[in-house]
Amino acid sequence: MATAIKKDDPSIAMHAALEKQRADFHSALPESLAVRKDRIDRAIAMLVDNADGFAKAVSEDFGHRSEEQTLMTDIVPSISALKHAKKHMAYWARGDKRKPTFPLGLLGAKAEVSYQPKGVVGVIAPWNFPVGMVMVPMAGILAAGNRAMIKPSEFTERVSALFEEQVPKYFADTEMTVFTGAAEVGMAFSSLPFDHMIFTGATGVGRHIMRAAADNLVPVTLELGGKSPTIIGRTADKKKAADRIALGKMMNAGQICLAPDYLYVAKEQEAEMIGEISGSVSTMYPTLLDNDDYTSIVNGRNHERLQSYLDDAREKGAELIEVNPAGEDFSSTNGHKMPLTIVRNANDDMKVMQEEIFGPILPVMTYSAIEEAIDYVNDHDRPLGLYYFGNDKVEEERVLSRTISGGTTVNDVIFHNAMEDLPFGGIGPSGMGHYHGVDGFREFSHQRAVYHQSKMDVAGLAGFKPPYGDKTWATIKRELKK
Structure with a gap:
């Protein structure tokens, strides 16, 4: 070798x-x-x-x-x-x-x-x-x-x-x-x-x-990559959805192109959903700093980038909810681990809704009708992944048929990427191929086209050869019929 x-x-x-x-x-x-x-x-x-x-x-x-x-x-x-x-x-x-x-x-x-x-x-x-x-x-x-x-x-x-x-x-x-x-x-x-x-x-x-x-x-x-939305229907099992979203968001500390980038939930269910996600994260990661299961942000540059997103959101009116089950002091460590931060009252003026996050930050937006979430997705770049949670088949079909994304997982996140018989790829700004x-x-x-011609003079029979004449016009008239 x-x-x-x-x-x-x-x-x-x-x-x-x-x-x-x-x-x-x-x-x-x-x-x-x-x-x-x-x-x-x-x-x-x-x-x-x-x-x-x-x-x-x-x-x-x-x-x-x-x-x-x-x-x-x-x-x-x-x-x-x-x-x-x-x-x-x-x-x-x-x-x-x-x-x-x-x-x-x-x-x-x-x-x-x-x-x-x-x-x-x-x-x-x-x-x-x-x-x-x-x-x-x-x-x-x-x-x-x-x-x-x-x-x-x-x-x-x-x-x-x-x-x-x-x-x-x-x-x-x-x-x-x-x-x-x-x-x-x-x-x-x-x-x-x-x-x-x-x-x-x-x-x-x-x-x-x-x-x-x-x-x-x-x-x-x-x-x-892009901003993969997670839409929570009113009929969703909130506890199950929270467990699966938390797993997908916290894996690799959110440094996944297919991680749930932001959450869209019914306005009256927002507090419940945030509470369930916080609880799910706390169960999986009761501590963070010395927890071997929890990944660090890859380097100081990315850690600073994520912190700047949080500072920007706070300055623009967001409520930041840090999920830090053990109350650990992250400022006293030389490492780059970060807890999950849930961003309430997120809007398009904030960097967390303008840039792909690629870290443990989860903005939350609310809707009164599911069409608001669909319209929001369609008004922005087509994402690499889109996730829908719910038990309403009519609503599920509406979300899937009226949005376009690279791939979709229903009642979970990311898993379509784990299916080797499904194509993986984006569309538009989230990729091609x-x-x-x-x-x-x-x-x-x-993909090479291969054509084997017959032994007969096909061009002559069809009138393709000059001088053009009756055979030519017979072929043309046949093809011009409706």
């Missing part, structure tokens, strides 16, 4: 790696299913062999994150996605038979769609799930027969270093390579002429990625 690439000038090294991968890709075409399965097996082996190492690296990068959480949210989902792809890829790769336009099928013509690997795929991963956001999409990338170049986040340096150390032990550099470094490395990476690129991260950065990709006409998959399962296989494949 190859050793890690040493990079004095990252742009030169990255271009060289890309050309090396592309040359090897072309010489190896067609990529057999056996080769693809072998790569998937090696990806699984890398994760299994280094599960503890990745968990420790994530915790060190965050200041603290439990080993259990990293195993549950990064390692296990990645292995599951890779195993799912390995099991189903032969079926996905068969291609699709299509019907030739009448009457060509009667004359012996055939049509089909074949799935070809695109070539070299660039993967730009975020810091919040620094292993999973590399390896879950890798299932579709490898199953489709592609090579991969990876740029992990500079905010999770230890995880990035571990990837850089371990990938060469399991993959030749013609199959998979890793480039680490700060923003300038990321900019150079995003400007490479890949055959496809996937970026997971903030919407603002996604715009820069798309501009860079445009110079080389690189197709992109953008998995962004999908992966997971067959959708990931197709996202990273070229």
Whole structure:
């Protein structure tokens, strides 16, 4: 196996790696299913062999994150996605038979769609799930027969270093390579002429990625974020809803692109809902500072950003409810842990309702009629996720049919992302393109149209050949009929 690439000038090294991968890709075409399965097996082996190492690296990068959480949210989902792809890829790769336009099928013509690997795929991963956001999409990338170049986040340096150390032990550099470094490395990476690129991260950065990709006409998959609403119907089981919202909001300290970003609840049920959420959080996290189950904010910069959102909301009239079950003094610690803060009387003048929160802050808004919540969602950027709680099927259908989001979970949050047979992706400012399962296989494949002409002179029979005459007009008149 190859050793890690040493990079004095990252742009030169990255271009060289890309050309090396592309040359090897072309010489190896067609990529057999056996080769693809072998790569998937090696990806699984890398994760299994280094599960503890990745968990420790994530915790060190965050200041603290439990080993259990990293195993549950990064390692296990990645292995599951890779195993799912390995099991189903032969079926996905068969291609699709299509019907030739009448009457060509009667004359012996055939049509089909074949799935070809695109070539070299660039993967730009975020810091919040620094292993999973590399390896879950890798299932579709490898199953489709592609090579991969990876740029992990500079905010999770230890995880990035571990990837850089371990990938060469399991993959030749013609199959998979890793480039680490700060923003300038990321900019150079995003400007490479890949055959496809996937970026997971903030919407603002996604715009820069798309501009860079445009110079080389690189197709992109953008998995962004936004403000995922949680709408609580009047018929919802408030205790159950609170437990599930608290779990989704407090996991990774809210540093999840699909975390419930804000709550919309009936005005007369607001106090009850806030009380239930506070109680659920207190049950799961009776203490926070020394609680191994609770994650730290990733760094000081993000901690300050979140605190500024709270200061802004307070100055603009919000009521801040800190859920701090043990009454701990967070100001006396050098760490970056934060308790959940529920923001009542939130409005669009506040930063908490303008920016993706990505932390343990939960704004609450109220409605008199459910249509107010629907209209609010539709008046803002389309979110990555939308969550509805309630037992009124008519209302549920109204919420789902009259809003548009990347994905939806009913009577829970986030779980649609855990379904490997469902496409995961955003729409508009929350992203473009999908992966997971067959959708990931197709996202990273070229759908090639293949047409086999019959032995007959179809063009002549249809009057397509000059000189035009009676046959030509017979075809035209037939097609112009209503």
